[in-house]
Amino acid sequence: MAVVETKDLTKVFTPGERGAVNDVNLLTREGEFMVFLGPSGSGKTTLLRMIAGLEDPTAGEILIGGQVVTHLPPRDRGIAMVFQSYALYPHLSVYKNITFPLRAQGVPKEEHRGKVEWAAGLLGIGELLKRKPRELSGGERQRVALARAIVREPTVFLLDEPLSNLDAKLRASAREELTQFHERVGTTTIYVTHDQIEAMAMGDRIVVLHEGFVRQVGSPREVYDDPADTFVATFLGSPPMNLVDHGDVLVGFRPEHLLPRPLVEGPAVEIGVRVTGIEYLGSERIVYALIDRDRFAEQKVVAKLPATYEVGVADGEAVEFAVAERNLRFFDKTSEKRADSRALVWG
Amino acid sequence: MGVKRGAGRLGAAMFAPALLYIVALVGVPLVLAFLYSVGDVKVGSVGYRFVGLDNFISVLQSPTFRGALLHSFLFTVGAQLIVIICANILALALVDRFRGRGLVRFFILLPWVAPISLGAIGWKWILDSIYSVINWALVQLHLVKQFEAPMWLGEPTLAMLSVIMVHAWRMLPFSTVILLAGLTAIPKDIPEAAAVDGAGFWRTHFQITIPMMTPIINVAVLFGVIFTFTDMTVVYILTRGGPYNTTQVLPSLAFFTGILGGDLAEGAAISVFLVPILVVIAWLMLRLAHRAEVV
Amino acid sequence: MIGLKGARRRRLPFQIYRWTALSVFSVLLAFPFVWMAITSFKQTSDLYNLNNNPFLFNERPTLEHLKLLFEETLFPRWFLNTAFAGAMVVLITLLLAVPAAYALARLTGRWGERLGIAIFLTYLIPPTLLFIPMSRVVSELGLQDSLWSIIVVYPTFTVPFSIWLLMAFFKSIPRELEDAAMVDGLTRFQAFVKLVIPISFSGILTVVIFTFTLVTQEFVYALTFISSASNQTIGVGVPIYLVRGDVYYWGSLMAACLIASLPIAVFYNLFLDRFIAGFTVGAVK
Ligand SMILES: Nc1ncnc2c1ncn2[C@@H]1O[C@H](COP(=O)(O)OP(=O)(O)O)[C@@H](O)[C@H]1O
Numbered sequence: 001m002a003v004v005e006t007k008d009l010t011k012v013f014t015p016g017e018r019g020a021v022n023d024v025n026l027l028t029r030e031g032e033f034m035v036f037l038g039p040s041g042s043g044k045t046t047l048l049r050m051i052a053g054l055e056d057p058t059a060g061e062i063l064i065g066g067q068v069v070t071h072l073p074p075r076d077r078g079i080a081m082v083f084q085s086y087a088l089y090p091h092l093s094v095y096k097n098i099t100f101p102l103r104a105q106g107v108p109k110e111e112h113r114g115k116v117e118w119a120a121g122l123l124g125i126g127e128l129l130k131r132k133p134r135e136l137s138g139g140e141r142q143r144v145a146l147a148r149a150i151v152r153e154p155t156v157f158l159l160d161e162p163l164s165n166l167d168a169k170l171r172a173s174a175r176e177e178l179t180q181f182h183e184r185v186g187t188t189t190i191y192v193t194h195d196q197i198e199a200m201a202m203g204d205r206i207v208v209l210h211e212g213f214v215r216q217v218g219s220p221r222e223v224y225d226d227p228a229d230t231f232v233a234t235f236l237g238s239p240p241m242n243l244v245d246h247g248d249v250l251v252g253f254r255p256e257h258l259l260p261r262p263l264v265e266g267p268a269v270e271i272g273v274r275v276t277g278i279e280y281l282g283s284e285r286i287v288y289a290l291i292d293r294d295r296f297a298e299q300k301v302v303a304k305l306p307a308t309y310e311v312g313v314a315d316g317e318a319v320e321f322a323v324a325e326r327n328l329r330f331f332d333k334t335s336e337k338r339a340d341s342r343a344l345v346w347g
Numbered sequence: 348m349g350v351k352r353g354a355g356r357l358g359a360a361m362f363a364p365a366l367l368y369i370v371a372l373v374g375v376p377l378v379l380a381f382l383y384s385v386g387d388v389k390v391g392s393v394g395y396r397f398v399g400l401d402n403f404i405s406v407l408q409s410p411t412f413r414g415a416l417l418h419s420f421l422f423t424v425g426a427q428l429i430v431i432i433c434a435n436i437l438a439l440a441l442v443d444r445f446r447g448r449g450l451v452r453f454f455i456l457l458p459w460v461a462p463i464s465l466g467a468i469g470w471k472w473i474l475d476s477i478y479s480v481i482n483w484a485l486v487q488l489h490l491v492k493q494f495e496a497p498m499w500l501g502e503p504t505l506a507m508l509s510v511i512m513v514h515a516w517r518m519l520p521f522s523t524v525i526l527l528a529g530l531t532a533i534p535k536d537i538p539e540a541a542a543v544d545g546a547g548f549w550r551t552h553f554q555i556t557i558p559m560m561t562p563i564i565n566v567a568v569l570f571g572v573i574f575t576f577t578d579m580t581v582v583y584i585l586t587r588g589g590p591y592n593t594t595q596v597l598p599s600l601a602f603f604t605g606i607l608g609g610d611l612a613e614g615a616a617i618s619v620f621l622v623p624i625l626v627v628i629a630w631l632m633l634r635l636a637h638r639a640e641v642v
Numbered sequence: 643m644i645g646l647k648g649a650r651r652r653r654l655p656f657q658i659y660r661w662t663a664l665s666v667f668s669v670l671l672a673f674p675f676v677w678m679a680i681t682s683f684k685q686t687s688d689l690y691n692l693n694n695n696p697f698l699f700n701e702r703p704t705l706e707h708l709k710l711l712f713e714e715t716l717f718p719r720w721f722l723n724t725a726f727a728g729a730m731v732v733l734i735t736l737l738l739a740v741p742a743a744y745a746l747a748r749l750t751g752r753w754g755e756r757l758g759i760a761i762f763l764t765y766l767i768p769p770t771l772l773f774i775p776m777s778r779v780v781s782e783l784g785l786q787d788s789l790w791s792i793i794v795v796y797p798t799f800t801v802p803f804s805i806w807l808l809m810a811f812f813k814s815i816p817r818e819l820e821d822a823a824m825v826d827g828l829t830r831f832q833a834f835v836k837l838v839i840p841i842s843f844s845g846i847l848t849v850v851i852f853t854f855t856l857v858t859q860e861f862v863y864a865l866t867f868i869s870s871a872s873n874q875t876i877g878v879g880v881p882i883y884l885v886r887g888d889v890y891y892w893g894s895l896m897a898a899c900l901i902a903s904l905p906i907a908v909f910y911n912l913f914l915d916r917f918i919a920g921f922t923v924g925a926v927k
């Protein structure tokens with residue numbers, strides 16, 4: 001087991017343009033499940049491939065288990081990787097796929113069978129060993145890819161969107177299985193995804209990336225409740241955090257915290273709105289509205305009402321909403337970074 | 348050592364042998380071809396003297412050369428015209444699956460896949476001055492009298508016609524399978540949409556399918572032109588350029604002059620006349636490939 | 643390339659069109675080979691009797707021509723020459739083209755495309771433009787009148803075409819496979835040898851077949867460089883050296899043509915679709 005560390009890691013594909021990855025400094029914890037989260041094109045794959053040694057950094061260093069590996073080829077880094085397409089070798093049986101890393105690294109042949117049985121048992125694919133990859137379902141392929149990754153007991157696991165080829169239902173159960181699997185083997189894992197639900201559900205810590213920059217590192221709760229900037233605030237959560245223009249700051253609050261006045265307890269700010277649209281989603285209602293008052297008039301906000309709140313809110317109606325003060329977040333308007341909390345003079 | 352930098356070196360190392368080989372055995376002869384055409388090289392001669400455009404002037408003044416230039420164009424245009432029309436007809440007939448399609452395709456492909464020199468010698472027998480089976484049939488049908496039967500390879504017009512037909516015979520399968528590839532690549536829903544819009548089969552074919560196939564037809568024609576314009580096998584085997592050089596084409600004349608006649612310089616000058624056509628074709632192909640990638 | 647499952651029902655006029663076109667062209671295109679077959683087994687006196695119907699066996703069929711061909715001509719020798727030259731050219735072509743195609747498909751980046759185009763253009767340069775200077779090159783190498791002359795020269799057209807074919811093949815292999823192999827413990831070159839080559843087996847087989855058939859089909863270079871009959875290949879030996887003086891031994895000649903053509907044709911047919919893909923890259927999408 002080992003920790004992964006990057007120091008000022010940068011990758012520029014086209015000289016003169018913004019890098020795909022810029023000055024990234026990260027340090028995983030021993031046995032941690034770390035998630036790289038960001039929209040498509042934010043540099044997650046590039047960062048992961050540099051850690052794997054499949055991409056040369058333009059600048060910076062990579063350390064695995066305290067040893068500088070920046071210029072080592074992938075095979076000497078003690079890592080294993082699961083690719084988005086799974087990259088199973090199409091001409092080899094499942095058994096041969098799983099033993100491929102063993103053969104490549106010269107593990108004596110007598111040890112192969114035992115190791116394959118261990119890996120296959122862990123993932124429940126003992127029945128599939130004779131098949132070819134094309135004869136497997138998506139879920140089975142993913143497990144074979146995992147078995148191939150663990151069989152030589154790597155010190156670090158790298159996974160690049162391994163669930164994105166599965167259908168929605170399978171994805172939910174695979175997520176659960178991956179988490180349990182990680183608990184069993186306890187290997188330091190870096191997991192790339194653009195899906196915030198995956199990130200929140202699986203990650204010990206989440207690294208939020210945007211345009212090649214790290215925007216925030218923290219536990220799922222931290223990045224959700226205490227976003228470091230407006231990008232993190234609006235990238236996480238669905239619908240995203242409301243941001244209301246307030247002089248030199250932006251005031252943020254989550255839709256689930258914007259509630260009808262009677263539901264909000266303690267110190268709160270009141271926000272009168274005019275409802276412009278409602279979506280019924282079964283367990284909740286999404287209410288689209290415009291602020292109806294004073295100098296904030298006409299700014300859009302979104303509220304998420306639990307279905308258990310049964311009072312009617314009708315389209316076109318003016319409603320009195322409120323947000324508890326503890327749920328307000330402040331961002332500097334120019335830097336878009338988090339600013340100190342302050343008392344709001346609303347209106 | 349980094350992956351990418353290492354990869355660059357490995358790539359160069361893997362490409363180098365092929366590159367060296369091609370430079371040595373295509374590049375060097377190509378340069379030599381141009382050097383010869385402006386020099387005074389004969390078989391066995393040593394040294395090299397630059398003579399400017401003398402060789403070109405000399406060949407241009409030769410009636411045989413001007414004949415060959417003309418015949419080359421006739422040969423190419425004639426054969427390709429026949430080929431492209433027949434290939435369209437044949438590809439359409441072959442596009443659907445039907446019982447026996449594999450066997451039919453095998454028969455139709457024979458002329459292309461068998462060595463052309465052997466196919467041509469087969470034709471030489473079929474077009475024989477005395478024992479031609481074609482003439483036998485014509486006589487039986489009372490279209491000609493036995494001793495007035497056409498001398499297919501002995502009479503200038505007929506000989507030209509014969510080499511054109513034999514070359515068309517040879518190239519037809521090639522163009523057909525290329526068009527077939529184009530035809531099967533057309534998404535099924537486009538002809539179907541046309542059918543829903545009320546277009547009949549032939550209208551769909553001529554107004555939708557054939558226009559959609561233009562790029563692939565161009566590919567077939569461009570390769571066809573290259574393979575025809577630069578070919579000397581059919582002419583060499585059927586007529587040796589005769590009678591009286593009336594079927595001589597540029598490549599065969601270059602062979603007779605440069606190899607058999609030993610005048611390397613003049614032979615090279617004749618070959619070099621192939622270059623402008625090749626350049627035009629290559630340019631058209633690159634444009635075609637470029638367009639296909641952009642679309 | 644044959645995409646249709648279950649033939650579409652066509653109406654009668656199309657059926658008539660199809661079968662007319664197919665019968666006419668099958669006959670026109672295959673006829674010379676049928677004619678070779680008939681001629682091969684006819685007695686000479688039958689062949690040269692103008693009063694006989696040439697389509698029929700007016701006298702007993704004979705194996706004389708075949709016997710003559712195999713026992714008294716250089717035909718078996720040409721056969722061996724062709725097989726040997728073919729095998730050597732295949733070997734050279736694979737050694738040069740497989741790594742080069744991989745380099746172009748994967749490693750050389752921006753230059754890859756330009757070099758790819760250059761390779762393609764090389765394929766367009768015909769033997770009839772190069773054979774005169776090439777004869778000088780061959781004699782400088784001391785290879786005139788030797789089978790080795792064509793073994794050295796034929797890769798000038800088999801290598802570019804094979805690179806072109808294989809490049810498309812290699813490009814269709816996902817890069818992630820090689821990345822996975824490198825993470826699993828191989829160097830890039832090992833990944834090429836142990837992973838890419840086995841996966842590309844059918845593409846490489848295609849190149850083997852086409853290289854071999856191109857060798858059997860070539861005429862100009864063999865005619866130019868090789869002057870003694872015993873060193874010839876079938877493609878030149880049969881049409882040029884089976885003729886004694888001015889006398890054509892049509893029976894044996896046709897037998898030779900047929901025997902040499904058919905196996906090549908069968909092989910070629912098996913791999914035709916790949917071959918066509920080499921010409922239509924870019925134009926069919
Ligand atoms: N091989 C490459 N060459 C040039 N640009 C690249 C390459 N790989 C990725 N990029 C660019 O780098 C940026 C980040 O890409 P990537 O790491 O794949 O993002 P993600 O995985 O987050 O979707 C993108 O703008 C992408 O276009």
Ligand SMILES: [Mg+2]
Pocket residue numbers: 044045
């Ligand atoms: Mg990615």
